[in-house]
Amino acid sequence: MKIAFLLVGVLAVLGSAESAALPAFSEHVSYRTTLSVTNPYDRAIKVESIDSTCTCTELSLPERLLLPRETVAMAMEADNRNRSGRQEYGITLFLSDPALEPIELKAQWVVIPDIQVDLIAPGADSQQRPAEVGFRDVYRYVAKARPDELHRLRKRIRLSCPDGAAPPGGLQVSGTEYTGRLWRFTATVQADASILVVAEARDPEMADPPLGLLEEQAVILTNHPHKPRIELVFTAYINKDAGQTIIDPGALRPGPDGGLPEQGVVGSDK
Structure with a gap:
């Protein structure tokens, strides 16, 4: 019954049978998965840092030193609260050797909203x-x-x-x-x-x-x-x-006198 509900939910939210192939999670349930990280080079590499397109994700890569062509698992958890529909986040693994291209990963899933x-x-x-x-x-x-x-x-x-x-x-x-x-x-x-x-x-x-x-x-x-x-x-x-005045809500906080910050405000509102 739960699987059937999630399938109906995916179709209701996205209206696409193709998107129903993606893993689906309710809004009140965090998305947890394991991503495969493969060293594409013929030499050992070290992952220096990891960057995600969303701060709502937690990433854990215990093994930072990868042998040539080695594949290791990276755990990922994302907070689904206040989200709905298809989610797609890019993950970049920067290497200690700047001459090597970073490793790019992608995570995709569907959030079935509570409200x-x-x-x-x-x-x-x-x-x-x-x-x-x-x-x-x-x-x-x-x-x-x-x-x-x-x-x-x-x-x-x-x-x-x-x-x-x-x-x-x-x-x-x-x-x-x-x-x-x-x-x-x-x-x-x-x-x-x-x-x-x-x-x-x-x-x-x-x-x-x-x-x-x-x-x-x-x-x-x-x-x-x-x-x-x-x-x-x-x-x-x-x-x-x-x-x-044009307001960018993500770039301002009230000034000491309740006015706008001295650096000004840019952006748009809906």
């Missing part, structure tokens, strides 16, 4: 999972507004489970943990059994909104046994120059 957390773009259908990968599995939201235009603060977040994976009685939201005063959150069950969470200004006419760069956490509480808490981060910039 899919997606950003719904303005004007997009909230009852459909976004086709664009960049709008899927979004746990950080960026917004900006002038103090007199707080009505511009609005994010639509769709929560859904793959077919057959919802809790008994369907996915439900029991509340939101949030201690700030800028946002309010409204959860509505949609016709397709997904849940639309709308984050918007608590009071669009607020006379004294918090100014500067804010980074706050909101936790959505659900009835899913494997994902009862969905932790979201909201980065908001409230200031008179918000319209001319």
Whole structure:
């Protein structure tokens, strides 16, 4: 039954029978595998360092000295939390001799999400999972507004489970943990059994909104046994120059006075 569920889950998430050939793991289960590392050279080599395209992976290679054409096993573990669909990570083994090309490896698998957390773009259908990968599995939201235009603060977040994976009685939201005063959150069950969470200004006419760069956490509480808490981060910039400011949430933290860092902010928000 578990194998059948995972197969159905892969097809539901990816819509491709070809991808069903990849190993599949539920979101709450870490991906563990063993990769074969082969010395392609006719001389002994030493692995100096290992680099992965994702910091969520843990790699262990006990044998760093490989004889010519020798093959050894490298253990890999990846955290699947807050991910869904096909995963593909590159791994590079750098050698002590810089004259030799590094050894490149690739790991591929499928994550069957417990709950899919997606950003719904303005004007997009909230009852459909976004086709664009960049709008899927979004746990950080960026917004900006002038103090007199707080009505511009609005994010639509769709929560859904793959077919057959919802809790008994369907996915439900029991509340939101949030201690700030800028946002309010409204959860509505949609016709397709997904849940639309709308984050918007608590009071669009607020006379004294918090100014500067804010980074706050909101936790959505659900009835899913494997994902009862969905932790979201909201980065908001409230200031008179918000319209001319571009925010990169991965490159900034609030300054000492709550303003933007002196080096400036670059990037884009959804």
